[in-house]
Amino acid sequence: MGKTIAVLPPVSASRPADAVVFMDENGIVIFVNAAAEHVWGLSGTAMVGRDARSVFPEALRFDPARRWSAEDIVGADRQVVIARPDGSKAFALSHVVQIRHAGTSGYAAVVQALPDPAGAAEQMSILSLVAEKTDRGVVVTDARRRIVYTNRAFQEMLGYAEGEADGRALEDLLATGRGAADLAARIDAGITRQVPFPEDVPLRGASGNEVWVSTIITPVLNQATGALEHVVAVLADITHTRLMEDLQRQVLAALAADAPARDILDLLCRKVEELAPGVLCSILGVTADDLLTVLAAPSLPAGFSAAVEGLPIGPECGSCGTSAFRGEAVLVEDIAQSPLWKDFQHLLLPPGIKGCWSIPAKLRSGKVAATFAFYFPGPPFAAPWLESVVSVCSDLCALVLERSDTRNRIATLASIDTLTGLPNRRRLIESLSDLITAAGERNEPLAVLILDVDHFKDVNDTLGHSTGDALLVEMARRLKAQLRPGDAVGRTGGDEFVVLVHNCAAEEAARIARRLIDYLAAPIPAQKLHLTMSASVGIALFPQHGTSAETLLKHADTALYEAKRKDRGRFQFFTADLNKRVEDRLVLSVALRAALQSHALRLVYQPQVTLSGVTLSGGRLSGGALHGVEALARWSDPVHGAVPAPRFIALAEEYGFIESIDQWAVEEACRQMAVWRAEGVPVPHVSVNLSPLSFRSAEIVGIIGDALKRHRLSPGDLRVEITERVTMDQNPNAFATARAIDALGVRIAMDDFGTGYSSLSALSRLPIAELKIDRSFMLSIEHDKNALALATAVIVIGQSLGMAVVAEGVETTAQADLLRDLGCHAIQGYVFARPLEAADVAGWLVANTPPAGS
């Protein structure tokens, strides 16, 4: 075999010669060179005759149960550890090839010694020098994942003394109970894939605190055997990032839960103080007339809040007043020396506050709504994370304030009529209920007068809305002037007022009605004219005409209708024969029931079009995609003709079979949707109206689930519309029903939003995916600042709660344009389409929406 030596790699002069071992086909050593004698610490004669198993004991996984085979030793660059007779070890790379020559075969091993352990130690010390210098934490474990090394950055991160973590299991570092088993499994998976993997994990610091780290975990494997030798983890502290995320989540959750603004801001301050120990925090609001008001300052001295409250902002008004004044951040390094603080420093210096940093939080409009301030026990420090705290907090702060602003607006608008300042219908019903209870207890009569201005529409149409508004304001003033203490007046509709008179029987009520009519008839100066208005009054009395607020109002309304029908400018009591109308309703309800049973009701579908991408050209809107269609019920009776939906829906509610209509509508809309799906008509979803009465039981949930299944629809194909009456209904099941529908995957839209029953807390308790702005806003959105403000508020709320906002009853391109600018998602209205017959939807789509994908 001598000639095969020629194939050995040339021996370079700069390094020791490689050891060479030849074995025969049975792995018996037949030749070794001098370098090999050196590596193995054995003489050539001692080595020749041994077999491969004893020459390469640790490196190659020989199976003791069977004879070794060629694959066991053949391979390049395998790590071998050779135990010498003197007890020392040699580390080497082996390169074994099989050689075939003239019918015989054998093995040639070239073995390259690696640096001796002393050299390795030197390398280690360089590495650990690097590890000690970096600000990343480094942890190394042994094969059993016990920690054998940690660097200084790691010890500082977690508060361990040097060597304190040694011997612990890697998983033990994890904060209690959080996925130690998962981590072990991921390390195992990493080993299998032989790749490092990143992890964000919470660790437990020495003092039990939680430290969030972002790590890269690298399993280090034995090159030869593939077995795990070490786990190396490199860590970066991301606690602050994590806490910020937590903070943000908590604040947003509090917002969604409709917590009061002050509570949320208080939480914000406390959390920031947790994040930055030693630093105190305050949030001061800026009122409309530019005065400071303390919104949250949970840890500042009480005297501070008292002194700051009501201060006008200005160029030298502490850090906050100044920052609000300038509209920019103000940094004061030393409060004791700063001219800005000369009037206030006595408040903060005693508790040990030295520096302050104040940042304005601006509303979308650019107005400074509040200032966010940090107070430092020393000179302010600007850690990079603190900057992110500031930007996140001032955003959150603005969000909270914007929300509370809109909420206040809505709360007031929800119970007060903004034009006249009188209670609105909702508030009036509450007052009436209270008066009824009191009257019942005292056994006193009570009168409900509904008063309607005659021909008001004509005034509006001929003299304009602003004159109409002025008239209403004057009427309201006159009505209020006529009230006795304890009575109430409210505006319940366009030109409709309700007067509640306590302890008042028929004759007294008639006198009051007469007086009101006369008093209102006095000329009102408007536009250099003196207008004489007349009014009609309908009266219902408690207890003889009804004992509930609803009934009394309804009967007073019946009486009013009668008064107007006979002659204007008069009053009319509710009487039994007015109940003829009630009878008529009964007849109609019987016909409606029959229509439902004989399938004479049908649905029409009104497209809802998304506003993004819509363009306005030549007075026409184009380009919007279809958001969905709303299913609306239609009834044409052979005797009664086409009965308007609000009429027959109210009838069905009154006579107790609205549930059947709603169930029919769900079934019919699903059936139609399946037809569209089959025909490839791209309708994203169909929206079905459900009465609050259908939410009293869970029956509707089963009906919906069943219809979807039978028509092979997905839950996203259907949407249901409910109104805020659902929450007014004092029906404990309504929320459960809504949640069950949501759990089916069917989204719920809040219909007629903003019509007066608005309750943000109900909104956050119901799983609402879409808000529909009521049609009544559209009538005034272009002219009336209040309507516009409320519509804006609705859109902002919808957006901040992640809901789609759909505006209803959009009739003009100007309204659509305005809504698009406000960020409204979609619109529904005559400007795009009237409700369509099912068969016409496909054609409408082709003609009016961009083809899918463009």
Ligand code: C2E
């Ligand atoms: P809604 O849910 O608010 O439906 C919108 C109403 O506004 C529809 O009246 C629609 O035709 C009308 N509308 C849409 N765009 C415009 C527009 O640009 N201008 C004007 N002036 N009106 C527009 P519709 O079909 O008469 O329905 C009235 C109400 O009856 C509905 O109000 C809904 O509350 C109820 N309703 C209709 N179908 C059903 C049903 O199947 N079940 C239940 N429970 N209620 C229904």
Ligand code: CA
């Ligand atoms: Ca609707």
Ligand code: CA
């Ligand atoms: Ca509506």
